Amino acid sequence: MVKEKGQKLIAQNRKARYDFHIDDTVEAGLVLVGTEVKSLRAGRATLVDGFAEIEGGEAYLHGVHIPEYTQGTWTNHEPRRVRKLLLNRHEIDKLEGKVHEKGFTLIPLSLYFKDGRAKVEIALARGKKTYDKRHALAEKQADREKAQALGRRLKGVE
Secondary structure, eight states, rough: OOOOOSSSEEOOOOOHHHHEEEEEEEEEEEEOOOEEEEEETTTTOTTOOEEEEEETTTTESSBBOOOOOTTTTTOOOOTTEEEEEEOOHHHHHHHHHHHSSSEEEEEEEEEEEEEEEEEEEEEEEEOOOHHHHHHHHHHHHHHHHHHHHHHHHHHHHH
């Protein structure tokens, strides 16, 4: 069997970058059952409601939806089950210390296959206030307008 190389993106939580200030990111492995892997290889997963939690010195991923495999039988998995994250002790201790600080949470940013193994990118994040979100949108719009104006000027339109 040929070993996979490279990275294949399965799902991305684009709303997370809008709702949270991202401080740090960590790559973690996932403990999955067979039908979950087959469903992920089909490119089906949702990270929107997901979050990670550290309980008893181990990290777990909650709320991530991996739909049942269509050709699966009675061996199919629960779509929203709690999945264990594979992290080093040092990484878990560092994240646990930060999460106990006020306002920090662990959220999944992306789910992907790296060299044939399922990985999830976990972010240490702090929630944005409503005015922060408005400011980020205004900044994004201003950058877009600057780029358009520069493009028009380079083309000699204006």
